[in-house]
Amino acid sequence: MDHLVLSMPGLLRGLGVTIMLGVVSFVLGFVLGGLITLARISRSPVLKATAIAYVSLLRGTPLLIQIMLVYFGLPQLGVRIAPIPSAILAFTLYSAAYLSENLRGGVLAIDQGQWEAADSMGMSHGRSLRRIIYPQALRVATPAIGGRFIALMKDTSLASVITVVELTRVAESTGSSSFRYVEAFVLAGAVYWLINAVLSIGQAILERRMGRAYT
Amino acid sequence: MIDTVAIDVRGLHKRFGRHEVLKSVDLTVRSGEVVAVMGPSGAGKTTLMRCLNLLEEPDAGTITVHGRTVDCTSPRRTRHRSRVIRDIRTRTAMVFQNYNLFPHLTVLENVIEAPISVRRLPRSYAVEIGDRLLGRLGLTDKRDEYPSRLSGGQLQRVAIARALAMDPEVILFDEPVSALDLELGAEILHIMKNLTARGITMVIVTHEIAFAREVADRVVFMDAGYILEEQHPSVFFSNPATPRARSFLRLVSEGDGSPPELERTN
Numbered sequence: 152m153d154h155l156v157l158s159m160p161g162l163l164r165g166l167g168v169t170i171m172l173g174v175v176s177f178v179l180g181f182v183l184g185g186l187i188t189l190a191r192i193s194r195s196p197v198l199k200a201t202a203i204a205y206v207s208l209l210r211g212t213p214l215l216i217q218i219m220l221v222y223f224g225l226p227q228l229g230v231r232i233a234p235i236p237s238a239i240l241a242f243t244l245y246s247a248a249y250l251s252e253n254l255r256g257g258v259l260a261i262d263q264g265q266w267e268a269a270d271s272m273g274m275s276h277g278r279s280l281r282r283i284i285y286p287q288a289l290r291v292a293t294p295a296i297g298g299r300f301i302a303l304m305k306d307t308s309l310a311s312v313i314t315v316v317e318l319t320r321v322a323e324s325t326g327s328s329s330f331r332y333v334e335a336f337v338l339a340g341a342v343y344w345l346i347n348a349v350l351s352i353g354q355a356i357l358e359r360r361m362g363r364a365y366t
Numbered sequence: 367m368i369d370t371v372a373i374d375v376r377g378l379h380k381r382f383g384r385h386e387v388l389k390s391v392d393l394t395v396r397s398g399e400v401v402a403v404m405g406p407s408g409a410g411k412t413t414l415m416r417c418l419n420l421l422e423e424p425d426a427g428t429i430t431v432h433g434r435t436v437d438c439t440s441p442r443r444t445r446h447r448s449r450v451i452r453d454i455r456t457r458t459a460m461v462f463q464n465y466n467l468f469p470h471l472t473v474l475e476n477v478i479e480a481p482i483s484v485r486r487l488p489r490s491y492a493v494e495i496g497d498r499l500l501g502r503l504g505l506t507d508k509r510d511e512y513p514s515r516l517s518g519g520q521l522q523r524v525a526i527a528r529a530l531a532m533d534p535e536v537i538l539f540d541e542p543v544s545a546l547d548l549e550l551g552a553e554i555l556h557i558m559k560n561l562t563a564r565g566i567t568m569v570i571v572t573h574e575i576a577f578a579r580e581v582a583d584r585v586v587f588m589d590a591g592y593i594l595e596e597q598h599p600s601v602f603f604s605n606p607a608t609p610r611a612r613s614f615l616r617l618v619s620e621g622d623g624s625p626p627e628l629e630r631t632n
Contacts, residue, residue, distance in 0.1 A: 268466035271419050272480035272532055273456035282479060286470050364470050364512035 165321030166342055168235070172307040172317060173346075176242030177300050183243060184250030189280075191255055202251070209248035215309055217241050222313040238310035246303050253295040257288030290361040297354035301347045308343075318342055371430070372397045372536055372567040373418060378427035378438070380413055387413045388424070389591035397535070400568045402578035402599070405588035406614055411571045414588070415540045418569065419460050420451045432457055432535055456484055458536040459529030463544050465521045467513040473500065473524050474509045477531045485532065492531070499527040503557065519550030526557060537561070539570040555581075575619060579603055587611045 191202035209217070222237040232240065261284050269279035289296075311320035322339035326332035373395040380388040387410045395401050403411045416422040418429065424438040431454045436447065468476050477499060478492040487495070500506050503523045513521055522542060529537055539558065543551035555577045562568065562581055572578055578585055578599055585602040587595045587610075594608045606612050 262466075264462065264464060264466040265468065267421050268460075268462065268468070269480075270421060271455055271458075271460035272528075273452045273484045274480060275452070278483050282483065283468055287468075290470070364472075365514050 161316075161321050161325065162318070162338070162342075165316060165318040166346075168315065168317040169304070169307050169319075169343075170346065172235070172238055172242060172310060172315070173300070173304040176239050176246060176307070177303055179239070179243040180246030180250055180303075181296075183247035184254060187247060187251035188254040188258065191251060192258060206248045206252060209245055210252075214241070214245050214306055215312065217245055218309055218313060234310070234313050234315045237313055238307070238315050242303060242307065242310075245306075246299060249299050249302075250296060253292045253299060254288060256295065257290075257292030258284055260291045261287050293354070293358050293361060297350070297357075300354075301350055304346055304350065305343060370397045371395075372399070372432060373569070374428075374430040375414075375418070376428045376430075378414070378417060378429070379425045380410075380417060380422060381425055387591055388417070391427070391588075391591070391593055393586065393593060395536075395567060395569060397567055398565045399583045400562050400581055401570065401584050401586055402582035403569060403571045403586045403588060404573070404578065404614075405594075408590070409588040410591045411588050412540055415460070415538050415569065415571055418536075418538055419455055419458055421460070429454070456532065457534055458538060459532050459534035461522070461525050461529050461537060461539045461542050463541040465513075465518075465525045465545075467521055467524055467528070469513050472510050472512055473505060473516070476513070476524055477528045480528070481531050495531055496527070499530050500524075503527050517550070518546050519553055522546065522550075522554050523557065526554070526561075530561075534566065536567040536569065539568065539572070541571050541573070543572070543574065573618065575603065575615075587614070589614070 187202050187205060190198040191206075193199060218238065218241040221232065221241045222234065225232060225237075265283055265287065266279060269283045274283070307317060308319035310317050311323065314320075318339050322335040326335035329335070371394060373393065375391060375393040378388050378391040378393075379386070391410070391414060393414075403414065405411050413422060417424045418431070420429070420436065426439045428438065429436045434450050434453050434457075436450055436454065468479065471479065474493065474496050477496040478489070481487045481492040481495060482489055485492075497506070497509070500509055503526060505520065505523055505527065508516060508520060508524075513524070516524065522545075526542075542558070543554050546554060551574075555574060558568070558570070559577075559581050570578075570582070580599075582599050585597055585599050586593055587597075587602065587606070587608070589610050594610055595602070595606065597607065602611070603615065606615060
């Protein structure tokens with residue numbers, strides 16, 4: 152246990168990096184995912200096809216391969232990105248694919264009458280989407296989006312393979328220097344669980360707030 | 367005389383797949399006129415209403431609303447065409463059978479959304495208009511409630527307030543009381559009757575004979591995609607010209623006055 156206590160500063164730094172990776176990638180992925188959803192539901196066949204292809208590729212291939220392509224593959228093309236930005240880029244692109252599908256599901260769940268009511272008053276497509284459809288779709292999609300956030304938090308552990316010193320990497324190095332692998336990984340696992348428990352509570356509060364209009 | 371025509375529909379066709387719902391419909395509605403559209407299920411009444419607001423794109427024909435014409439025969443998506451359609455929609459309000467209120471917005475927000483975003487009214491002015499309309503429709507105490515807290519009759523009153531807030535020249539009612547029980551329906555019909563005094567052009571798809579008889583200037587009777595006759599209600603209800611209208615009225619007036627079949631809403 153001494154070794155683990157000694158590694159506390161390292162653990163805290165790893166925790167910080169993990170949370171940073173997860174939150175930044177989620178926010179960026181949410182924005183990108185929203186844009187992909189717009190492309191997906193647009194009338195333009197080109198935009199639509201691009202969105203479908205993007206989602207299919209990013210969801211259909213392992214995240215680990217995407218991470219390694221960004222970190223090891225891009226330098227081959229002359230683009231060199233540091234480990235942490237590489238990880239954020241890969242996580243963002245990956246979660247955007249999932250989040251766009253969550254959001255699209257939300258949009259599709261909204262009754263056609265909502266579009267019609269907005270149309271019938273002369274509201275523009277963009278305005279209808281922003282003011283009428285999106286807020287309702289977001290509420291419908293919140294459980295799925297929350298689940299994505301939690302999954303992403305755990306997926307950030309893959310950044311350890313491209314030398315990012317986050318929670319898992321810290322646990323691994325602490326374990327290997329002390330031969331206390333069980334303690335190190337159990338502790339790291341517990342920390343992930345704690346982060347996600349907090350996220351779940353946040354999600355529940357958010358869902359209740361968004362559901363206020365419906366009770 | 368052209369400025370007194372609110373709606374002019376020429377040669378309107380609409381098909382869904384292989385089913386032709388509207389087969390060459392011509393209809394002229396004068397400004398301030400109240401027209402009741404009646405007919406059996408599947409006659410095309412609701413489709414006609416939805417075409418008037420371009421919620422459905424007709425396959426052929428022209429629609430003119432207050433001088434703005436959409437030619438549906440060549441439905442190219444041009445910028446000009448979209449502008450005309452939005453212009454028509456801004457001047458015509460639609461009241462739906464199932465209200466279609468926005469569930470995530472409060473009653474007041476439902477009413478002021480389009481006046482702010484479409485008519486570009488300042489928020490404070492839109493709120494003033496909204497409050498006045500809600501007051502007139504007896505909804506002042508519901509102002510900050512969400513639609514989920516309201517009864518069907520209240521929801522339809524909000525929908526009417528929302529329509530009126532656009533200061534429309536034409537209001538289209540698509541079976542506004544079909545989802546309500548008799549008492550609440552009567553309340554909505556009473557409100558609509560009061561609206562006629564304000565000179566707003568109204569086209570109403572309805573099965574309510576007593577209401578149409580009392581309020582409408584004209585009854586348009588449709589069947590199988592055609593307008594079969596247009597008559598003053600006093601003539602239509604006592605002495606319809608077509609056998610089809612006669613048999614329809616016989617069926618509708620039997621029993622409790624409810625329609626023989628429910629209209630397909632879509």
